[in-house]
Amino acid sequence: MIVNRLKPVGLCAALTVPALLLRFTGTDPGAPAGLLLFGLAVVAASFLLAWAAEAAQVDISGGLAIAVLAVIAVLPEYAVDLYFAYTAGSNPEYIAYAAANMTGSNRLLLGLGWSTVVLVALAVAKKRRGATVRELILDAPYRIELGFLAIASIVAFVIPGTGQISLVLGFALLGFFVFYLWKVSRAEPRRPRRTLVAALFVFAAVVILASAEPFAHNLIAVGTELGVDRFLLVQWLAPLASEAPEFIVAILFALRGKGDAALGTLLSSKVNQWTLLVGSLPIAYVLGGGGSALRMDGRQIEEFLLTATQTLLGVAALLALRFPRWAAWTLLGLFAVQFALPGQTARYVLCGVYALIALAALIRNRRHLLPTLAAPFRRAPYASGSSREERISV
Template identity: 65%
Template sequence: MPRALRPVFLCLAAALPAVALRLSGVHPSAPLAIVVFGLGVVAASFVLAWAAEAAEVDISGGLAIALLAVIAVLPEYAVDLYFAHTAGSDPAYVQYAAANMTGSNRLLLGLGWSSVVLISLYVASRRSGRTVKALVLDSGYKRELGFLGIASVVAFVIPVTGQIHLVLGIGLLAFFGYYLWRAAASGHDEEPDLIGPAARIGALPTVQRRTAVIGMFVTAALVILMAAEPFADSLVEGGHALGIDQFLLVQWLAPLASEAPEFIVALLFAWRGKGGAALGLLISAKVNQWTLLIGSLPIAYMIGGGSAALHLDGRQVEEFLLTATQTLLGLAVLLSLRFPRWAAWTLLGLFAVQFAVPGQTGRYVLCGVYLALTVVALVRNRQYILPTITSPFRRTEKPAGAERADELVEV
């Protein structure tokens, strides 16, 4: 058992400085705090990810994927909910809650989805000796896309109204609960395909495995709870001290730290030729962000002393609109359950372009580009729109077995 847990102990050792600083009450300079507490969040995130993967051995397949996606982004939620809670008493923090959410969301699709597809196609082409042009998903992922489609369309209420209302939040949380219920009833009982430390932990005897997984969950959660607040505050203070836009620092650095383990797990799956499983994990995470994360923000805001609606300024509205249009394009491309190479390069390119065209005009132009490409993709895949949107409400059918989530075909 100690050998299987060696990577876990190394990660917890890396998180010790953050825990020690928090318990001692010492407040280092903002740049040093970003490094120390950021390292604590990243280290604990890896432990959480390994525990969630190993837990798949004891949880049914459909629910396991959904829960893994939830647990993997818990560090991000801890940071974002702290910003929302603090905003209830300090309005200056409202922008940071929106920044962290929109940054992580666009990072997940623009960089995560694209990278997984491109790596999967490279691996498949190298193994087959011919050019593989598209990643094909199992038909079971149609339901995931249906949930994502409904949630992302509903999310347009936010930029239109300029606020995240408590009623919307409760509705999204209820929709997330329904999503988990459908995942649990999906009937997918395939053996989990674990890699790295998660595989070694998952191979432990039942009692040792469950004890280790529970201990990892509890320890990592405590580290994240202690490190999230000072890490979030250090990002704000560090931006001021380093002369960097605080909004941008919170928008991109915090998600990179909290989502690193999730990205690495997905990329490892893709490198092993399990592109469907890798993309499926990131699709589930995207559903979680549009339901659980956004739905929790107004609740945290109200608990922190705010009103029933978290009001957004002009910049935050633009960021939400850009994030929503990017999501629609990704969804429109995947309606046929085929992710072609050109679409991956397009999403990756547009994600990169946003850093070269900052400002209100640049964001609105990008929104227009996303929407125009979305219309083209929807017209091309129009026969899949209704079946996808209604799939979350139809009775689950067990896959025939001929289709596989990691199947790659040449088109």
């Protein structure tokens, strides 16, 4: 029985071998073949992550398991974005790429990721129950993650307001992320993790780190050959490649009827991107030879403001720990609209639309605002609902 259960794990591990061999021998198979092989390795590692996360929730706090999963799943994004920020220290041209990659990945995560996962989870619930469902309901402990994201979202408006990510802000965000990990690791402790689960996490992390950068570069190379603008490739195609592991893991959870774990994974990913990733950028910039602040031009400020207002809407819509169908379609629709509105004025109008809808959602969910902001600082046990079916409002 155990052997049969380990067969899929062995198959996925085997699918990563060609990419690992290419990476560690320095062999270049060409952009199309590299895109295929490294992409296959990222997908296989994502399946390993999903299995490891499900098994880990038996042994450790559900919140910590989701947080570890989220950190590993976004490692490709860190590898790509921190490379751009580090290089920007000696080549200012790369500052634009660092900002574009970071804002693009964040908007993909919330606009496309959250929406898709919720819609898939609602569709699965409808099929199982035979009735139309209106919203995905998260368990109460997820308010901790939402509280961290809400606070980070408020702080994030300092960046477009000042036009820079300072080193002081970077260290503050990193400290806030460490506090987040400490918070979710203290609740509901369980038995030590099994060796196999730990090995799966480590192996998946190695595969993703080894495959993500060549996957993104080959994707950009193929796109360049097809005549796609390089800035757009860095902002959208590269993040799409680097976000692939967490998207795959979250969709797998949703298809298995674990919508709360699916959205919880992406919520945790958003927390660590909005704290650990953003906070690391000025540090990488300094290490690369840059100054004490990563300064942005008008276009980058506009991109960051758009990302911040989108995040504000996501937090406001989820304050009641209920993600309604309308919010999923709204986020997805506005995410799509931005591609038809490339001008600066249109982007600021879109920021206003995000802000107005967020304000309406904040007013509607106002009684949940203070409890959410206070949640990270309250002492409460963490009992993840990821081991049960999601609760659905019909």
